[in-house]
Amino acid sequence: MSLAGVLSYQGGYARHLECLKKVGVRAIPVRSVDALERIDALIIPGGESTTIGMLMERFGVMRALVSRIADGFPVFGTCAGAILLASDIEDSDQPRIGALDMTVRRNAYGRQIESFEADVRAELPGVRRADDPSGPEWTGEAFHGVFIRAPQIVRVGHGVQTVLAFEGQPVLVRERNLLAATFHPELADDHRIHRYFLEQVAGL
Numbered sequence: 778m779s780l781a782g783v784l785s786y787q788g789g790y791a792r793h794l795e796c797l798k799k800v801g802v803r804a805i806p807v808r809s810v811d812a813l814e815r816i817d818a819l820i821i822p823g824g825e826s827t828t829i830g831m832l833m834e835r836f837g838v839m840r841a842l843v844s845r846i847a848d849g850f851p852v853f854g855t856c857a858g859a860i861l862l863a864s865d866i867e868d869s870d871q872p873r874i875g876a877l878d879m880t881v882r883r884n885a886y887g888r889q890i891e892s893f894e895a896d897v898r899a900e901l902p903g904v905r906r907a908d909d910p911s912g913p914e915w916t917g918e919a920f921h922g923v924f925i926r927a928p929q930i931v932r933v934g935h936g937v938q939t940v941l942a943f944e945g946q947p948v949l950v951r952e953r954n955l956l957a958a959t960f961h962p963e964l965a966d967d968h969r970i971h972r973y974f975l976e977q978v979a980g981l
Contacts, residue, residue, distance in 0.1 A: 779981040782807035782816035786832040788824020788857055792963040796971045802981065810841045818851040818979040821858030823925065823961055826883070830861055830872030839872060846876045851954045851979035859957035860928050867931070877955045878934025884926050892925040897941040897948050897960065920967060922948060922960035930959060940973075951978060 783793045785806030797804035797820075807813050819842070821829070833839040846852060852874075854862040861873050865880040886893070896919035920941060930947045933939065940956075941949035949958045949970065956978050962970040975981045 778803060779817045780805065780815060781818045781820070781975065781979075781981070782812060783820045783822060784808075784829065784833070784838075784858070785822075786824075787828050789822040789855075789961065789963060790824075793820045793822050793855075793971075796963050796968055797975075800968050800971055800975065802975060807838070808836065810837050813838055813841055813845070817981060818975065819853070820974070821852065821854040821861055822963070823856030823858065826857035826860040827869075827871045829857055833861075834872050839874065843874055843876065846874065846954065849954050851956075851974070852876075853956040853958075853974040853978070855958045855961055855963065856925065856927060859930075859959055862955055862957050863930075864934075865932070877950070877952050877957055878937055879930050879950060879952075879957070880932035881928045881959075882931050883928050886924060886927050886929070892923075892927070894921060894923050895943055896920070897922045897943045899941060920949075920962070920970060921965050922958075922962070923964040924960045927959045930957075954978060 781797050781802050781804040783790045783806055785808055794804050860881050862877040863879050863881040864875045867882045898919045933950055937950050937952045939947040939950055948960055956974050
């Protein structure tokens, strides 16, 4: 039986673990290389991206994860997790995984008091990329996203698919085995994005 993991140093990891349980997938907290090696897919939660990255480096998880990603290991980053996955972070030299070809701008919508909720919709509803006919599609209704000190994706590479968008900007993107959201799907009473990652991206 498949086993998922949630990076559990800091941030909203407990809610992700609850979501995985609700969709019927076994999941464990991940804080070590040993735990990372046991799992079939990983979620990196929201939180403080610099702190999470430093702890990943301290415990050797960063190097091990970069290696596994290169071999096709599926990872889903939300908010801070999306920042850590990005190849480029504006005005920052913080530790990062750097495996997803995009540029992010941290705290782009302002302070926590300026957090908001909004419906995010399919960029190309029901349409698969011509250059990736086996790639994902999002055919359902809009997802109600919770944005808390959210980053913005300001550039995506050629191989990155925009799955969901808000006001013309990508907020859920995929590049091969990697998925990144600038909002917090674990805070909604809607588990479609977790299922999407597990089924479409991770193939579990």
